Amino acid sequence: MAEQEGVIKFSYEFEKRLTISEVPWEMDIWRDLFVGYELIGQVPDRYGGFGFGNLSCRVGEAFSITASQTGGLKRLTASDYALVDDWSLDRNHLSASGVKEPSSESLTHAAIYDSCPSVRFVFHVHSPLIWHARGPLGLPETSAEIPYGTVLMAQTLKKLARDIGSDGIIAMAGHEDGIIGWSTTAMGSGSL
Template identity: 40%
Template sequence: MSEQPTEGVIKYQLSHQKKALSNPPIQLLNSWRLLLKNLDMVGQHPNRYQGYGFGNLSQRLTPLPATHNNCFLITGTQTGGLAQLSAADYAMIIEANPTQNQLTAEGLCAPSSEALSHAIIYQTLPQINFIFHIHCPIIWQYSQQLTIPCLPTNLAYGTPAMAQAIASLVQEKQVQSHGIISMLGHEDGLISFGKTADEAGWPLIHYWVLAHTV
């Protein structure tokens, strides 16, 4: 049985310094977020997922010191319902230890509850610079028919077990060529990724169109 995506519930151990981010590069993320929000892949509705916000986007930050080459910017927790995001609605992940379920972050808001899933992909695939986590019932329901690579149904979101399963899955060349995975244990949840924002976003559009033809 899949788990409801109660994304307001942060499961990791968070060390968070509440401070304003200095000119974070949010333009590309905001543009793609608006498109995905218009397709109801990002948002917040009272009749979906117990009213919690859903969907989050991130971007690797470069150039960075060698000790922080996996820093990334991510939309804040429970920002899905906002029409537009400002710098205050993003968090910067400074360090991530998915096996220990720990994150260190800065920003005026806390990072999304899916930040560990983003972190493990950035750590596993150094060529990836953008990750989009969305919720789309029609793509998710037809994931197997559409031959989208899938995570098992018994993995709960925001846990070290899911992070490690994601790391194993995305190392497969076929998965990297798809640029998308379906989280069968996380209702309606999918993750897309790419070197650029367009590479991360277009698989979602592609499979959204295909799903409507099944």
């Protein structure tokens, strides 16, 4: 698990501009809760000190996602979100706009949105407790051989999410402490 957290592994086109006028309130509430439990954050003794965890919500055919390396920020503003409006899992590529670059997990979120059109929220947290108990909890999981941010991870998550349906949770065995949940509502995504 020596892989560096928070590194963008996809190619992308990026237009630097403010894309949302305000932080989506549902994501703001859930992010505050996750930060309080250190499920999203940035601390020196975890993941090489890099930020971890991210949230997104569907916006029409696009999705708004927390920008790269915003985990350490106490509160987010509209400039801390990027809008991903086009993507190709097979090409490992996306198009986005925002003041800051999109999260390194953007294609993972895109895979979930591709899997089920009714999904509106995707939350990616880092929970050592849940991740280590994924077997006894019976959580579906990706292979430990599949690192985060790769085409194979996105394709695997898309298939698993399609099989699970519009509300689900998956442990990312090849992404230390990585848990991803999705639903048609923010409450559903956050409480899985």
